[in-house]
Amino acid sequence: MITGKTLSKKVILIGNFGVGKTSLTRQFVYQKFSDEYLTTLGVKIDKKVVEIGNDLVNLMIWDIAGEVSQTRVNTSYYLGSNGIIYVFDVSRPSTYEQMEIDIEYVQKLLPNVPVLRVANKADLLTEEQIANISVSYDFLCSAKTSHNVEETFLKLTQAMLS
Amino acid sequence: MAKSLYIDLFEKAHQDFVQEAYLTILLNEEAEVLCSNNTLINLEPFYGQSVYTVFPFLEHLLQIGIPELSINLLEANLNQKNIKYRCIIKSFEKEDSTFFFVILQNVEWHYQELFRIQQERNEAVISKEMAILKK
Numbered sequence: 001m002i003t004g005k006t007l008s009k010k011v012i013l014i015g016n017f018g019v020g021k022t023s024l025t026r027q028f029v030y031q032k033f034s035d036e037y038l039t040t041l042g043v044k045i046d047k048k049v050v051e052i053g054n055d056l057v058n059l060m061i062w063d064i065a066g067e068v069s070q071t072r073v074n075t076s077y078y079l080g081s082n083g084i085i086y087v088f089d090v091s092r093p094s095t096y097e098q099m100e101i102d103i104e105y106v107q108k109l110l111p112n113v114p115v116l117r118v119a120n121k122a123d124l125l126t127e128e129q130i131a132n133i134s135v136s137y138d139f140l141c142s143a144k145t146s147h148n149v150e151e152t153f154l155k156l157t158q159a160m161l162s
Numbered sequence: 163m164a165k166s167l168y169i170d171l172f173e174k175a176h177q178d179f180v181q182e183a184y185l186t187i188l189l190n191e192e193a194e195v196l197c198s199n200n201t202l203i204n205l206e207p208f209y210g211q212s213v214y215t216v217f218p219f220l221e222h223l224l225q226i227g228i229p230e231l232s233i234n235l236l237e238a239n240l241n242q243k244n245i246k247y248r249c250i251i252k253s254f255e256k257e258d259s260t261f262f263f264v265i266l267q268n269v270e271w272h273y274q275e276l277f278r279i280q281q282e283r284n285e286a287v288i289s290k291e292m293a294i295l296k297k
Contacts (some may be wrong), residue, residue, distance in 0.1 A: 045237065
């Protein structure tokens with residue numbers, strides 16, 4: 001039984017195009033996956049209610065169109081964000097080479113907002129190949145198999161509440 | 163052609179191509195719906211209620227507290243239907259109260275054209291990248 005507060009938090013998913021931001025959101029919100037790549041334009045907004053302890057949290061998930069650099073994203077999309085998920089594709093090094101520069105840029109616009117680094121498409125590589133990835137991340141995910149998808153969003157929600 | 167006919171044509175075209183594509187909403191400081199032109203959706207049943215029950219994404223935009231904000235392409239569900247909008251929010255003061263004027267423009271036609279171009283560009287870049295990685 002829910003006896004606590006109901007809160008609303010805005011989460012943004014950012015990163016290069018084709019890394020699976022929309023697929024992660026779709027898997028988390030609707031438990032669905034498609035191999036077909038459909039580019040996102042502007043921002044796609046979905047909502048999911050999660051339970052954290054006694055509280056209900058309305059997560060407004062802003063899936064922002066991917067760009068090579070976050071400096072090319074309209075900053076109005078970032079306004080009012082409470083949490084950030086930076087997504088990259090483990091099979092495409094170009095999608096994580098700029099990650100720290102991108103995160104530093106976004107954190108200047110959103111100071112004190114928690115960030116999670118998500119390595120997506122884990123199903124495309126072997127364990128050995130994944131071990132050779134040169135950047136660190138918080139979650140290794142697969143939107144296809146749903147591995148760690150729920151865990152990522154719940155971890156971020158907890159971080160936003162603390 | 164008589165001038166009155168031009169005016170009729172203009173008004174009909176304005177109704178079909180402009181007015182019907184724009185939903186405008188006046189909100190008070192608590193984000194309650196005060197008035198709307200009720201295109202795209204009839205908001206009359208929601209007068210006096212929070213606009214977030216219909217457009218939850220507005221919550222984080224109204225709270226930012228800047229006088230004018232524009233989101234050029236936003237995709238969200240309305241009555242379980244996916245709609246593409248341009249969203250403009252203007253806030254203003256009147257007699258010590260704050261009000262918001264929200265404009266939601268249906269940009270489906272624009273989206274379809276832009277989508278085709280962007281999809282081709284992204285697919286080409288990813289294919290090129292994957293081909294290099296396979297070498």
